[in-house]
Amino acid sequence: xxxxxxxxxxxxxxxxxxxxxxxxxxxxxxxxxxxxxxxxxxxxxxxxxxxxxxxxxxxxxxxxxxxxxxxxxxxxxxxxxxxxxxxxxxxxxxxxxxxxxxxxxxxxxxxxxxxxxxxxxxxxxxxxxxxxxxxxxxxxxxxxxxxxxxxxxxxxxxxxxxxxxxxxxxxxxxxxxxxxxxxxxxxxxxxxxxxxxxxxxxxxxxxxxxxxxxxxxxxxxxxxxxxxxxxxxxxxxxxxxxxxxxxxxxxxxxxxxxxxxxxxxxxxxxxxxxxxxxxxxxxxxxxxxxxxxxxxxxxxxxxxxxxxxxxxxxxxxxxxxxxxxxxxxxxxxxxxxxxxxxxxxxxx
Numbered sequence: 001x002x003x004x005x006x007x008x009x010x011x012x013x014x015x016x017x018x019x020x021x022x023x024x025x026x027x028x029x030x031x032x033x034x035x036x037x038x039x040x041x042x043x044x045x046x047x048x049x050x051x052x053x054x055x056x057x058x059x060x061x062x063x064x065x066x067x068x069x070x071x072x073x074x075x076x077x078x079x080x081x082x083x084x085x086x087x088x089x090x091x092x093x094x095x096x097x098x099x100x101x102x103x104x105x106x107x108x109x110x111x112x113x114x115x116x117x118x119x120x121x122x123x124x125x126x127x128x129x130x131x132x133x134x135x136x137x138x139x140x141x142x143x144x145x146x147x148x149x150x151x152x153x154x155x156x157x158x159x160x161x162x163x164x165x166x167x168x169x170x171x172x173x174x175x176x177x178x179x180x181x182x183x184x185x186x187x188x189x190x191x192x193x194x195x196x197x198x199x200x201x202x203x204x205x206x207x208x209x210x211x212x213x214x215x216x217x218x219x220x221x222x223x224x225x226x227x228x229x230x231x232x233x234x235x236x237x238x239x240x241x242x243x244x245x246x247x248x249x250x251x252x253x254x255x256x257x258x259x260x261x262x263x264x265x266x267x268x269x270x271x272x273x274x275x276x277x278x279x280x281x282x283x284x285x286x287x288x289x290x291x292x293x294x295x296x297x298x299x300x301x302x303x304x305x306x307x308x309x310x311x312x313x314x315x316x317x318x319x320x321x322x323x324x325x326x327x328x329x330x331x332x333x334x335x336x337x338x339x340x341x342x343x344x345x346x347x348x
Contacts, residue, residue: 008308008345009299009338010071011331012278014225014256015083015144015190016318017061017076018327023053030321034082036112036154037096038089042081054079055132062137064324068331072188072312073139075129083192083318084146084154090125091173093117093159100156115157115166121173127180134185143186147193147224148174148210149203154195167206171213178218190223190256191215197226200243207243211250223278225256227317240264245271254278258316260298261285269305277306280316281337282330287322289329295337300344308345313338 019026028042035042045053061076080086089096099111126143133141148170152163160166178189191214196203215222224247240262247255248271256278259266269277281298282290295313302311313334319327 007071009311009313009342011313011335011338012070012072012142012188013065013074013076013331014227014278014280014315014318015074015077015142015192016080016320017064017074017078018320018322018324019076019078020057020060020324023057023078029081035085036082036088036110037085037099039081039085058129058132059136062133064328065331066137066139068328069335070331071140072142073133073137074142074144075133077144077318077320079129083144084150087125087145087177088151088154089113090121090123092120092122093169094119094155102154102156110154113155115155115159117159119166119169119173121176124180125177127177127184130181130184130186140187141185142188142190142223143181144190144192144225145174145177145181147191147196148214149207150193150195153199153202163202164206164209167210168213171210174214175216175218178214182218182220186220188221188223189215189218190225191252192225194225194227196243197241203243204246208246208250211247211252215251221254221276222252223254223256224250224252225278225317227256227258227280240268244268248272248274254312256280256314259302260316266301266305269302272306276310276312277302278312278314279306281313282315282319282334284316284319284322287326289326290333290337292333292336292340295334296340299337299341303341303345308342 023044024042043050057078058075061078062073065073093115095114095116100114101109102112130143148167151170152167157166196207211224254276255272258280260280260283279302281295
């Protein structure tokens with residue numbers, strides 16, 4: 001298996017890959033946006049066939065990644081209605097049947113779970129997902145979970161009455177889940193924290209502690225993903241992060257940021273002097289498949305501010321909402337572009 005530490009500029013997904021049309025109703029997903037509560041009607045198979053269908057879809061996503069030449073593969077998050085709700089809604093203390101409405105990260109009203117009691121993890125949520133993926137590939141595997149800060153911001157607290165207490169409760173159950181995912185064979189753990197970019201003042205108060213508690217005692221490579229939102233939801237993106245240098249103080253080994261679609265100045269990488277960086281080189285707001293040279297150019301820009309041993313090539317965000325053929329083409333281009341730059345770095 002290729003490891004992050006043993007290959008220059010490895011490639012990976014941020015997490016998600018397009019789900020097959022026979023598995024989900026894509027029109028429904030695109031109409032309603034990423035759900036924070038249940039959206040059972042999005043699944044095409046009946047309940048008794050759903051898990052086996054999701055198993056098959058995981059193999060489809062894995063096969064595409066391996067054919068494309070991706071180094072660190074994911075399960076494509078094909079079992080999820082969104083990056084958020086598979087884990088967040090499986091916890092005790094959460095009422096998803098009677099949701100509340102709060103402003104989302106873009107300010108639009110969003111249905112979210114209500115926290116009505118102590119947050120507990122009654123059973124493993126994604127551990128079987130890890131074991132299934134581990135059993136079907138020799139590649140290094142990465143599994144993603146929603147971060148404690150983001151889960152707290154996407155819920156209505158009717159129990160704790162204190163944001164810090166709510167975040168730490170989520171971080172505790174995350175830590176329990178991550179420990180079991182590691183035991184099941186996960187090589188890389190990624191925590192998705194997009195709401196830290198959207199709420200920098202509160203992130204400065206609670207964000208680092210939330211990450212460190214969730215990852216306490218976790219060995220191996222850990223990643224925190226920060227983005228500005230799915231391209232189809234957030235069309236106009238800021239040109240920089242207001243909460244980024246603070247992440248250099250967290251315990252995660254790597255930070256994942258989007259750079260291609262917002263045209264991020266790679267000079268911002270100087271704000272993460274001790275971290276590996278998953279650098280977004282695939283624009284998910286444009287269905288045009290980049291050429292390998294375009295990808296290589298984006299990576300060369302990053303290498304002006306970060307050493308090759310700290311650079312990882314990735315899409316800006318999850319690829320869930322792209323057509324599968326487009327997503328696959330972009331992965332092939334990313335792999336080829338990374339190889340161009342890898343060869344340049346290795347040349348005498």
